[in-house]
Amino acid sequence: MEKKTFPEGFLWGGATAANQFEGGWNEGGKGWSVSDAARSHLDIDVQDYAKQNEVLMKDIEEAMAHPEDLVHYPKRHGSDFYHHWKEDISLIAEMGFKVFRMSIAWSRIFPKGDEDTPNEEGLVFYDNVFNELKKYNIEPLVTISHYEPPLHLCL
Secondary structure, three states: OOOOOOOOOOOOOEEOOOHHHOOOOOOOOOOOOOHHOOOOOOOOOOOOHHHHHOHHHHHHHHHOOOOOOOOOOOHOOOOOOOHHHHHHHHHHHHHOOEEEEEEEEHHHOOOOOOOOOOOOOHHHHHHHHHHHHHHHOEEEEOOOOOOOHHHHHHH
């Protein structure tokens, strides 16, 4: 079989969203985001997008009453990039990635969304991620917010 290669300058890579991937939802000073209150709805047809993504005040109150519940709120743990970013970046480097599209969890930097001073632990986390990507010559392509504003701004 003939080996095929990407053309010069092709940006081979992958993409993630903090609210689906990062985990560490209540660590490092991160505040609640809308995604942290988004319950999985196995009883609703996945093709009914409006119903699947509907979040009412009673749903938010229920979510906040059960911060330990990772089963019904899967976006709280994602695939736990927050604790495994070094290994994950090493693996994507093995796959030959040249670019990594990722989002920044707004509520990790500004827990309530309206602070004057950013959360230092959140800045350190992303700084470490960017430095690790640089180590492997992987270009970060950053989305500032991926459907996950701080919950405080939405109430």
